Amino acid sequence: MKVIVIGCTHAGTAFITTAKKLYGDNVKITTYERNDTVSFLSCGIALHIGGVVKDPMKLFYSSPKTLSDLGAEMKMRHEVFGVNFDEKYVIAKNLETGETFKDHFDKLVITSGSWPIVPDVPGKDLQGILLSKNFYHAKDIANNSKNAQKIVVIGAGYIGVELAEAFKHRGKEVVLIDIADRILSRYLDKEFTELLENEMTENGVKLALGETVVRFEGENGCVKKVVTNKSVYEADMVVLATGFRPNTDIFRDKLKTLPGGALIVDEYLHTSNQDAYAAGDSAAVWYNPTDSYEYIPLATNAVRMGTIIAYNLFEDRIRYPGTQGTSGVKVFSYNVATSGINELLAQQKGIDYDVIYAIENNRPEFMPDYEPVYVKLVYRKDDGTIVGGQVMSRADVTESANTLSVAIQNKYKIKDLAFADFFFQPYFNKPWNFLNTVALKALEKMDKSNK
Incomplete structure (x- = not known):
């Protein structure tokens, strides 16, 4: 079997590695990659800039x-x-x-990834x-930032927040x-972002929130100012962190996609053409909390999908279980993670939901030190099914x-x-884990509302 792989970051690397282990020379794989590198962890850019990862x-x-x-x-x-x-060719x-x-090709694996959105x-x-x-x-970014003192980051998602820090x-x-x-508004609710915004400030x-960039101004071809609808900011350097779009233009009108271009795949990761698979940032994912296709470009989705395609190359063996979009970020002294x-x-999807929010200590109060844990659950009001959670x-x-997740x-x-x-040991947690505790409070809330 001849397989062509288009693009080779996380999903492509996972597919090739797994397929070669499973099938050896029974599968001939040709990979087309526009760069001269593969498998770069872009989530590490901020770690490199901040000096955590030197090389x-x-x-x-x-x-x-390899x-x-x-x-x-x-x-x-x-x-x-x-x-x-x-005619099955590229x-x-x-x-x-x-x-x-x-x-x-006999089979096509589309792992063409994504590209940053550039404000027009x-x-x-x-x-x-x-x-x-x-x-x-x-x-x-590393080279330009050496001589830049005033830096503007546009986009307060994970990448923007990490780069700012x-x-x-x-x-x-x-x-x-x-x-x-608010910062991180796609991931966290106000109880969390208020604390994080204070931490960053x-x-x-x-923080210049609720502002829209309307133009960049420069001198001698170099950026000097960022102009928003509310203010003007001097800048020696600007980093755009305004999200990503799938690299799928060549498949327009050939394969089914979401409106933004992400390729729709079935439960075995076939596209609308059964001999073409898609994974990673080029593909939509089945989002379990809402039972819908969504565009959630995460490396974790990519490596799982690429691996599953390898198993399904000759027959449909493993279903893709979908995703909860589970992710995390460190913001100065706070550790944050979210799922669902x-x-x-929930409001955008029209879900009839309720929430519970609690603050618990991570360890028993008799221990020498302990820290508050902020935790929130989002659940369906009708039957109590959990559809989201945030911890910090x-x-x-x-x-x-x-x-x-x-x-x-x-x-x-x-x-x-x-x-x-859940286990209990005073060095690590309390007899009632904070997830138990917040769920118990939600149970009490549900019981009261049903009376």
Whole structure:
């Protein structure tokens, strides 16, 4: 069987590694990748900028040589710009020589990833306005930030918040701009973001929330100012962290997609063409909390999907279980993690929901030290099914989001979590785990509302 893989970051690397282990030479894999690197962990860019990871090369967990040694043909610096599904071939271009050619396939694996969204405003092409996605972006940010003192980050999602902190650790003047009136609004509710915004402000990050960038201004071709609908900010450097869009333009009108272009896949990760699979940032995912297809570009989704495609290459063996969008972030002294939906998304989806919010200590009060844990559950009002959860503390309790993820995936109800069996040891937790406690409070709330 001849398989062509388009793109090779997380999903592509996972597919190739697994397929070669499962099938060896029975599957011939040719990979087309426009860059000369694979498997870069973009979530590590802020760690590199902040000095936690000194060597950015350590943010790679594979290489073209590693995948070649497994038996894959790695066509680096090649771009696929056309696909013929009827005759089953791709049209590719060697970006070094300009040569174009056709290559036939039996199966196609689309792991073409995503690309940063660039606001379409005047001045967007000025020098010093940078993206944050791949290895080369990381190098550009690191090099440009050496001589930049005033840095503006646009977008207060995970990447923007992490970069703002990283620049602050480097002694920079940092402004963080977002069109929303809260940071991390897609992931966390107000109880959490208020604390995090105070934390960022106290650590010297200027927050410009509820503001829209209307233009960039420069001198001698270099950015000097960011103009919003409310203010003007001086900038030696700007980093855009305004989200991502799937790299799927060549499949437009050929495969079924969400309105934003993410390829829709079935439970075995076939696209609307049964001989073409999709995974990672190029694909939509089945989102269990809302039972709908959503675009959630996370490395965790990518590696699972790429691996499952390998198992399903000859026959449909493993169903993709969907995702809860579980994720986490460190914001100065706070450790934060979330799984499933928050109140904002519940409202957007028209879910009849209720919430419970509690503050618990992570360890018994008789211990020498302990920290508050802020925890919130979102659940369906009719039957108590858990659809979301958020946890935050100066102690590291983020692994509890994985517990919430399993609970949401398996449609646990409030009563199931309230009496779930968790271990107790005073160094780590309390006799009632804080997940038990918050669920018990939700159970009491439900009982009162039913009387």
